[in-house]
Amino acid sequence: MNNYQLPEEIRHLLEQSNSRQPEEFTDLIREGGYIPPDNELLIDAITALSMGKNVLLKGPTGAGKTRFAETLSNLFNQPMFSVNCSVDLDAESLLGFKTLAYQGEKQVIEFVPGPVTNSMNYGTFLYIDEINMAKPETLPLINGVLDYRRTITNPFTEEIIQAREGFGVVAAINEGYVGTVPLNEALKNRFVVIDIPYLQGDQLKQLIKDSTALDDDRTIDLFVRLSGDLIQAVSQGKLSEDAASIRALLDACDLSSLIPAKRAILRSIIDKLDEDRERDFVRNLTETLFG
Known part of the structure; x- marks a missing residue:
């Protein structure tokens, strides 16, 4: 676990997770955060992210996947940029776009970074919500971001972006809903999957x-x-x-x-x-x- 600087209390609990009581984990979660029905969900998600792996949260709508992602962001003391997927998701929605701006009286073209480029440049978490709502031809744009390379060539600036230390990806998926498509194997294999049940x-x-x-x-x-x-x-x-x-x-x-x-x-x-x-x-x- 050397990709992130975990807060000391979390690292200590992970190292002794088999002997710890449930309340010792939930005490770390701030008020209003996601308290999982099984501490193994929390332990496994933290472990995967701390090793630099991408995490895919799978479960029914309203089960708390987004809240779980926000809780992980808080536990790691990491800000989080978000992508909300839809059939209209395109390269600009992910990476950013060019726009006209002024430097004094001179008109120039500036690039406005999107959530993917921002999270890579700042070394923060990226949350991709309803990832299977995106068109299958869109997400391969970020395959290199999601594998060991952690890089992308920005098609708008030709810049090669290398993710800074601390960058991590959490995605969420609702299976079987209208408008969703099955994730292709190349994309799914880039994630560790954690099934999120309803809280009861x-x-x-x-x-x-x-x-x-x-x-x-x-x-x-x-x-x-x-x-x-x-x-x-x-x-x-x-x-x-x-x-x-x-x-x-x-x-x-x-x-x-x-x-x-x-x-x-x-x-x-x-x-x-x-x-x-x-x-x-x-x-x-x-x-x-x-x-």
């Missing part, structure tokens, strides 16, 4: 307390039960994964600090669903729990 039980309860305005324990417990029922329904094929989004659940918790919980769930979860059958299912669950 006490960890979800703590996340609600840390991340929302809701502070009523009884209502929080009901939301934790609702989330568990939604996750079970998703696993049984009764609901789409969108219905069990932790992000949507947190929105509902926030709203329910000021409006009735059933209405908060309607706005944050139910009305987002496309099918009447799914909306009725969640509405009935809500009525059963919240009365």
Whole structure:
């Protein structure tokens, strides 16, 4: 582990990870950070990044992948530039673009760096969200960034950029959604994959307390039960994964600090669903729990 200067307390816990208690790891995570359901997820992600490997977070929508990436950035004391992938992602979105500027009264062409070039030049983390939303012909532009070379030739300036020490890549993927494409093997093989499950039980309860305005324990417990029922329904094929989004659940918790919980769930979860059958299912669950 010699690619990064890990904070001493994290390095010490990693070296003795087999003998450490879960609370010793979660104590390192700042309030509102991602507390994984299994400490091995945190240990393995930190280990991979500390060895200079790219990490791919795989899991359902709203499971906390972006929050996990932000938590890793904080643990390493590393700023993080972000790329949000879509079918419109192109070289300029990744690397930057040329624009007209003025030096005194003289008009010149300047290059404005993008997230990839910025993170390489400054030696920070790069987060690539929904990486499988990008067109297959776009991402090969950064293959050299993602392998041992850590370099790219900027097509706009012809400059060869070598990533500074500290550069690292975390990406996230939602599989099977409309608009996504399978990652090709050349790209997938450049990552260590970590599967992120939904948070449940006490960890979800703590996340609600840390991340929302809701502070009523009884209502929080009901939301934790609702989330568990939604996750079970998703696993049984009764609901789409969108219905069990932790992000949507947190929105509902926030709203329910000021409006009735059933209405908060309607706005944050139910009305987002496309099918009447799914909306009725969640509405009935809500009525059963919240009365």
